Amino acid sequence: MDINNDGNIDVLSGSWPGEIFLFEGAKGKKFKAPVMLKNKNNEIINPGGGIEDRSNGGILIRGNADFETTDEGTFVNYHGKRIKNTPEKPISISGTATAVNAVDWDADGDYDLIVGNISGNVYLVPNEGDANKYAFGKEEQLKAGDELLGAKSRAGVCVADIDGDGDLDLLAGGDDGSVSFYENTGSAKKAKLAKAVEIIPPVKSQYGANTPTEPTRGTRSKLCAADWNGDGKLDLLVGDYARLKPDVPEPSDQEKAEHEKIRNELKSVQKRYSELANKMYGSEKEKDPAKIKKMREEMPEVRSKMGELRGKLPKEYETHGWVWLFLQK
Numbered sequence: 328m329d330i331n332n333d334g335n336i337d338v339l340s341g342s343w344p345g346e347i348f349l350f351e352g353a354k355g356k357k358f359k360a361p362v363m364l365k366n367k368n369n370e371i372i373n374p375g376g377g378i379e380d381r382s383n384g385g386i387l388i389r390g391n392a393d394f395e396t397t398d399e400g401t402f403v404n405y406h407g408k409r410i411k412n413t414p415e416k417p418i419s420i421s422g423t424a425t426a427v428n429a430v431d432w433d434a435d436g437d438y439d440l441i442v443g444n445i446s447g448n449v450y451l452v453p454n455e456g457d458a459n460k461y462a463f464g465k466e467e468q469l470k471a472g473d474e475l476l477g478a479k480s481r482a483g484v485c486v487a488d489i490d491g492d493g494d495l496d497l498l499a500g501g502d503d504g505s506v507s508f509y510e511n512t513g514s515a516k517k518a519k520l521a522k523a524v525e526i527i528p529p530v531k532s533q534y535g536a537n538t539p540t541e542p543t544r545g546t547r548s549k550l551c552a553a554d555w556n557g558d559g560k561l562d563l564l565v566g567d568y569a570r571l572k573p574d575v576p577e578p579s580d581q582e583k584a585e586h587e588k589i590r591n592e593l594k595s596v597q598k599r600y601s602e603l604a605n606k607m608y609g610s611e612k613e614k615d616p617a618k619i620k621k622m623r624e625e626m627p628e629v630r631s632k633m634g635e636l637r638g639k640l641p642k643e644y645e646t647h648g649w650v651w652l653f654l655q656k
């Protein structure tokens with residue numbers, strides 16, 4: 328899609344924190360460094376994200392935020408703000424896991440954004456500018472039927488005219504691997520989505536000894552509609568998050584004994600890690616600055632040791648992102 332109509336294709340991406348990243352196209356099929364997309368009030372767009380005061384007295388930030396530990400304490404940097412983490416107001420950080428589509432939702436000639444997030448909510452971010460210069464307005468949550476659209480969590484949205492009647496419909500992939508269809512029963516200029524119809528069923532995740540040995544459909548469906556076989560009907564490509572048992576020979580008895588030893592060592596290192604984390608950030612907070620300084624030095628060593636030991640153990644599973652093709656009948 329060319330979001331600013333300058334003849335260069337641009338790329339938009341949702342993210343785990345939830346901000347929408349624009350990779351603006353430049354000449355020669357190059358892309359500029361990504362920037363977080365802002366609305367016309369100069370606010371960074373992250374539907375469902377932001378700062379929330381929690382009932383336990385703490386603060387939850389859903390978005391692109393980082394902890395920074397200094398001698399003055401721990402801070403969180405978020406959208407240019409610096410917030411102190413205190414025992415009275417502890418800060419936690421999470422994300423909204425957005426998936427974004429740029430489509431002309433109201434058929435007025437410019438790209439609007441349709442954004443799904445981890446809560447299963449789907450938002451319209453209307454473009455109140457024009458095809459050459461976007462200016463995004465306030466997001467609004469879409470409805471399906473007469474109620475707010477509440478897809479299954481991790482709404483992997485895809486907007487396209489699925490039924491070929493001239494208006495844009497919505498598809499939402501779910502955390503459970505399912506795909507739901509929301510037919511547009513309004514018009515191209517004024518969309519009205521019907522209630523969800525599940526068109527691809529959920530999958531059952533298999534763990535441990537049941538981890539699949541062949542590629543098997545996974546969870547967190549992410550969608551793309553395209554006419555794959557050129558019959559005039561849009562087909563569906565579904566990306567996933569799946570597990571697969573690694574194709575490696577059974578370890579020998581000697582290897583098994585060695586693995587057991589490593590697992591035990593790993594357990595004790597993990598225990599030390601929890602102790603440190605608890606004393607640095609958790610309920611048993613250490614007050615002595617000298618001790619805190621020492622722990623801050625030990626933490627990365629312990630973390631790196633855990634990584635080293637894990638690397639020596641055989642993997643129980645590999646994660647994959649398969650892509651599945653569903654042809655429209």
Ligand SMILES: [Ca+2]
Pocket residue numbers: 328329330331332333334335336337351352
């Ligand atoms: Ca462009």
Ligand SMILES: [Ca+2]
Pocket residue numbers: 430431432433434435436437438439454
């Ligand atoms: Ca539009």
Ligand SMILES: [Ca+2]
Pocket residue numbers: 487488489490491492493494495496511
């Ligand atoms: Ca349609």
Ligand SMILES: [Ca+2]
Pocket residue numbers: 553554555556557558559560561562654655
């Ligand atoms: Ca087709």
